[in-house]
Amino acid sequence: MTDDLVENVIGAGRAVQIRALAAPMVPTGGHAPVNGIDALRFAEAMNLALFADLLDRVPEGAEYVADCAAQGRRIVLDHGALRTVALPQGARCAMPQGVEAFRRVLEPLGYVEVGLYPLPRLKMTGHVWCHHTLPETMPQFFVSELHVDQFSPAFAKAAIRVFGPALDHLDAATAEVLGKFSAGGSVPLEDATAALQTVLRLFGRQHPVPFEADYEALLAESAEAAWISTEGNAFNHVTDRVVDVEATAAAEREAGRSIKDKVEVSASGRVRQTALRAAEVRRSFRAEDGTLVARTVPGSFFEFITRRVDAGTGKLDLNFDSGNATGIFKMTEAA
Secondary structure, eight states: OHHHHHHHHHOHHHHHHHHHHBOOSSOTTSOOOSSSEEHHHHHHHHHHHHHHHHHHHOHHHHHHHHHHHHTTOOBOEEEEEEEEEEOOTTOOOSSOOTTHHHHHHHGGGTEEEEEEEEEGGGTEEEEEEEESSOTTTSOEEEEEEEEGGGSOHHHHHHHHHHHTTOOOOOOHHHHHHHHHHHTTOEEOHHHHHHHHHHHHHHSSOOSOOOBHHHHHHHHTTOHHHHHHHHHTTSOOEEEEEOSOHHHHHHHHHHTTOOBOSSOEEOTTSSEEEEEBOOOEEEEEEEOTTSOEEEEEEEOOEEEEEEEOEETTTTEEOOOOOHHHHHHHHGGGSOO
16 A cells, blocks of 8 residues: 555656665554555655655765665665754744644654754754654654754844745645544545645745845855755755664775765764765755856765664664764755
């Protein structure tokens, strides 16, 4: 049933390919909704579609995944990350502010917010959602929120001009489907397909093409805000959970890919992360006279993580680390 849903949104051939590249999220034979698509199957399909989209936008990530496939290894999707903006109180915007735009999607699909990670150097906060039924196999979501009210007045004015006109694409029909999922129900494949297509639109740029002057004003104080102005709420990165991140980094360096120099290590020592540098993408901007100009800016990237078992709980350490996250954020700074 999930295959049908994924096929409906990314095409039959691509669906077969992407499922073969990713490790299973739901145990085989362990879950079969009686009628149609339920929250668990929808969540699985959403994650597969987002993974496919990221690979289309990050060539080095696609190369790495192809190498893994050639070696007979599937990608273990640990988490996906996206960035949001919280405008100052009183600023008008059709989109729910910051992480609230995605809480309304994730929670009906069985995700629960399990962690809050202050990122003071970036003037952001990371919010983590973990799937309550399948915490180790269903990818987590690291949703960061940028606090515009912590920046200068000039920055705030530029942010309001850029992000204030954002549209909210979550329609009533999709909200109804999510409501049924929240209640433990399922929906016909046709309804699930339409809802997934709408939800996937939320993982993109919701606001108009920004003026280049506003982009520069944001970039002067926050590389992250500038990134959101061009990429919106697109998946910032997906993460492969690997056995040995140091060995993976060495292999990526040997392959000639742009791996980060340093492996980030959590305070506990159990979570270790590194990443490839963000892809360079061409994006349009509006000049002062309204005409469009293009320039190269950082896009999304691919990350690697190793998680160790917490001896105190006997379970895989699924936590994140503010220091690690701050280091990883640097992958989308302009070269």
